[in-house]
Structures are given as C-alpha cells and as structure tokens.
Amino acid sequence: MLVTPDKPGADDPGNGRRVGLDVGTVRIGVAVSDRDAKLATPLETVARETGFKDRDKADIDRLLEIIDEYDAVEIVVGLPRNLKGHGSTSVKHAKEIAFRINRRLVGAGRSVPVRMADERLTTVAATAALRASGVSEKAGRKFIDQAAAVEILQSWLDARAANNQELHP
Template sequence: MKVTPDTPGADDPGTGRRIGLDVGTVRIGVAVSDRNAKLATPVETVARETGLRDRDKGDIDRLLEIIEEYDAVEIVVGLPRDLKGHGSVSVKHAKEIAFRLNRRLTGAGKTIPVRMGDERLTTVAATTALRASGVSEKAGRKVIDQAAAVEILQSWLDARAAYNQELHP
C-alpha cells in the first residue's frame, strides 16, 4: 500500500524551531532546527520504551520535554517508505509515536502540528556521511539515529524553503 508523507509549507506555523524524529523499534533519533528553520542539528537519542499497546512511557515524556525545551513550533516524524513509496512495518511505529505526541500536546492545550516527513534513504545518507567523516561503525550506532533525524528534518526544511520561495520569489 502506498503511504504518502505530509507536504512542507501547507499550514506552516511560521518562524520557529522544528523537531525531527527518526522512530525505530529500539531508539528514537532527535534533531532540532535553528529558529529560522534553515539548519538541522542532532540533539540526542531517546531509548524507545513505549510499545504499540503500552501506555505512554518515559520515551514519550522525554520527547515532550525536548519539544518544550526548544519551544518547537512543528514536529516532523520520519515516515519509513521504500523507494516505490510503500510503507514498511516501521510505518506503524512512526505513526504511533506521532499520534501519541499529538494527543499529549493537544491535551496540554498546545497547537503544535505533528507531521509525517519523507524518510526514504535517510539512514543510508546518514551512515554514508558518518563513514565519510571517519566515525567507526561501532561508534556510529550511538549517533546514527540522530544523524537520520537530521536528514529527515533537513529534507523537510529544504522543501519548506523551496515552497516559501515559490510563494515569495
């Protein structure tokens, strides 16, 4: 089944930091943008605790703390798809984390949009970049999720900038 990510620019919240998430079954990589939404940088890797049928656990709480800490105006969760645009089993996990964050933010009276961003090839790009910078595979495992989150968020930021450029050349 085809899975379609959200499109940057639609209902854009304007200036402010964005948070990018690379959701895995074991870890969640986190990245943040600058206030002008131009550059994504790594933040941390959060250990995944909440399963699909669990109540929210410490990982969800930590992600909400990061969102608050950076005063984020938008959250971009990577949507894992293959090259043909079909969803993998990981789509369920990504959508579940996005749903839980949205529910908790809404419940707290916050209107921070939680989007699904295209994640195709982000882990491959992140791994290649880490190897090129001389990071060993073992050391890379500790930061690969953050690097993938940076790739997801930077891709979103670049598409957002292109969208805004089309509107205001």
C-alpha cells in the same frame, strides 16, 4: 499500501524551531532546527520504551520535554517507506509515536502540528556521512539515529524553504 507523507505548505507555522524524529523499534533519534528553520542539528537519542499497547512511558515524556524546551512550532516524524513509496512495518511505529505526541500536545492545549515526512534513504545517507567523517560503524551506532533525524528534518527544512520561495519570489 501506498503511504503519502506530508509536505510543507500553506499551513506552515512560520519561523521557529522544528524537532525532527527518526523512530526505530529500539531508539528514537532527535534533531532540532535553529529558530530560523534553516539548519538541522543532532540533539540526542532516546531509548524507545513505549510499545503499541503500553501507556506512554519515559520516551514519550522525554520527547515532550524536548518539544517544550525548544519551544518547537512543528514536529517532523520520519515516515519509513520503501523506494516505491509503500509503507514498511516501521510505518506503524512512526505513526504510533506521532499519534501519541499529538495526543499529549492537544491534551495540554498546545497546537503544534505533527507532520509525517518522507525518510527514504535517510539512514543510508546518515551512515555514509558518518563514514565519510571517519566515524567507525561501531562507534557510529549511537549517533546514527540522530544523524538520520538530521537528514529527515533538513530535507523538510529545505523543502519548506523551496516552497516559501515559490510562494514569495
């Protein structure tokens, strides 16, 4: 099944912080942007607790705390697809977390868009960046999810900036 990610566009919420998420089966990497939405930085790694049939657990609660703490105007969740653009089994996990966050935000009366962004090769890029900075693979494991979240969010921010440039040259 071909899975299509969202793209930054006309429904952009404007300036403000974005939160980027790299959803895995064990951990969720979190990154945050600056207020001008230009630069993504790593924030933390949240232990994944909520399964498909569970009620929301501490991981979802923590993600919502981060969204509130940073007054995020947009949430960007990595959509893990293969190189041909097809969804992997991890797509279900990413969509589930995105759905739960959106449901809780809507339930709280907050209209913060939750986007699905292409994350192909972000873990590969994050691993290469950590290795290039001298971090061993073993030591890097606790940071790789954050680094992947940075790659996801920074790609979104860059595409957003390019799109805004096209709309307002």
